[in-house]
Amino acid sequence: MANVILKKGFLDKKLGEKIAELIIAFQKINIPKGIDLEMDFNDVNWNIKELKKRKNKNIVKIENEIKDLKSQMERWHRIVPHVIVHGDINPFNILLLNSRLFFIDFEHVFQGDYLTDPAMFMAHLMALEYQGLTKEACKNSQDNFLQGYLKTRGNFNENEQERFNAYLNYSNHFIMIHRMAWS
Numbered sequence: 001m002a003n004v005i006l007k008k009g010f011l012d013k014k015l016g017e018k019i020a021e022l023i024i025a026f027q028k029i030n031i032p033k034g035i036d037l038e039m040d041f042n043d044v045n046w047n048i049k050e051l052k053k054r055k056n057k058n059i060v061k062i063e064n065e066i067k068d069l070k071s072q073m074e075r076w077h078r079i080v081p082h083v084i085v086h087g088d089i090n091p092f093n094i095l096l097l098n099s100r101l102f103f104i105d106f107e108h109v110f111q112g113d114y115l116t117d118p119a120m121f122m123a124h125l126m127a128l129e130y131q132g133l134t135k136e137a138c139k140n141s142q143d144n145f146l147q148g149y150l151k152t153r154g155n156f157n158e159n160e161q162e163r164f165n166a167y168l169n170y171s172n173h174f175i176m177i178h179r180m181a182w183s
Contacts, residue, residue, distance in 0.1 A: 001032045001101070002091035004133035006131055011141035013093075017148030019094065023117050026150055027083035036109040039077060040087075041070060046172055062177060069170040073113075076163055082111040089117045090124035115164045118149050123171030130179070 001019075005011050011019075031037070043156045044066060051059040086093075087108030093101045133141070150156070156164055 001094035001096055002128070004092050004096055005125075005141065006133065009133065010137040011125060011144050013144045013148060016141070017151060018101055019145060019158050020118070020149035020152045022094070022103070023086075023089065023121070023149070026086060026103060027117070029084045031082075031084055031111055037084075037111050039085075039110045041071070042110075043071075045116075046176065047174075047177040050178060050181040057178065059131030059177075062173060063067050064078060066170065066173050069166055072166050073170060077112055080113045080163070083114045085110050085112045085116045087116070087120070089121045091128065101168035108150070109150060113163060113167070115160060116145070118146075119164055120171045121145060121177055122168055126172070127175045127179075134155065145171065 010024055048059060048063050048066070051062075060101050065098060086103055086106065087110055088105055089103070093105045095104055119176070122145060125145060126138045128141070129138050
């Protein structure tokens, strides 16, 4: 999928809506009783540890922001209904084959808030700027996806908007520290 977006220069509305539909369909998969898939912060913790070893000057501030976001997410995790969450939805983990979309890379799957995956995808759309898209093209891609998601799922209420914004903020931080740790 990333190649399609990069080649076109943006994610169009039709494709944004198809990805939204795929996310929603994925989240309807029933989780068998007895299987408990917890949210995993190991990647974030490893990246923070790595940046501390390198004495990154911004890591303390970033770590505190992430701690606050993780606290919110863990609190919501205890009270919101759970669905299956891919945990790493990004354009590189979506295949387009014979006009059908498929997710790949399921190592981060967990049970959690349905707003996690669309927020993660939005953050990854903005990160396509590092792959050569303009900031405006990334923003348009985000808008096209979010319009498709809201058209398919319905508008957010105030509580959902607050959670979505926090998950998006966390995802943006995750991508930033991942890039910093691996560069």
